[in-house]
Amino acid sequence: MNIILLGPPGAGKGTQARMLVERDGMVQLSTGDMLRAAVAAGTEVGQKAKAVMEAGELVSDDIVIGVVSERLDAPDVSQGVIFDGFPRTAAQAEALDGLLAEKGLTLDAVVSMEVDDELLVDRVSGRYTCAGCGEGYHDRHKKPTAEGVCDKCGGTEFKRRPDDNAETVRARLGAYHAETAPLIAYYQQAGKLKSVDGMAEIDDVFAQIRKAMGLG
DSSP states (O other), X not given: OOEEEEXXXXXXXXXXXXXXXXXXXXXXXXXXXXXXXXHHHTOHHHHHHHHHHHTTOOOOHHHHHHHHHHHHTSGGGTTOEEEESOOOSHHHHHHXXXXXXXXXXXXXXXXXXXXXXXXXXXXXXXXXXXXXTOOEEETTTBOOSBTTBOTTTOOXXXXXXXXXXXXXXHHHHHHHHHHHHHHHHHHHHTTOEEEEETTSOHHHHHHHHHHXXXXX
16 A cells, blocks of 8 residues: 655644554655665665755756665565655656556555644744654634643653744745645546545544545
């Protein structure tokens, strides 16, 4: 079972991917992680990627596809993969189709986590974490039981990501929608696209995703 998980920053793709990994034995494939691993391993594609990144340039589609190809040859992907952050364009989607066909693999579903932009801005811009253990909190939805004290480890230091503010989140959402619109159309036409309510409770979203995959 191979799927693509689509959703804007803050929609909870990472959380849902981790749950699929734990429940169904799938492997989450993030292009950023794969590029770093290829560079560290010194593979042929990794060396090309390293040269491009050190020059401060964007990695080409050919290099990204090469990294994905190498990763799909690893034995741990036998239970299926979750593509996270890839493909980003219709051209990459076409290249991925060709790559999977070459390897005798199929893309079983493209799951789009639909969100309400303004509610997502509120969700993301209010979040912060314990500096000690990483437990997540929110200004309005999930405060520590005792103000200023982490429920999990008792720590008293908290941190926020600098880009977790309303203006930045709105800009990231706008960029995501512009970038992803052609992908939505591409996979709709291919009959692969499934939509789920990304604003539902975490367990409900998970159940929707597994149903969209034909597992629920």
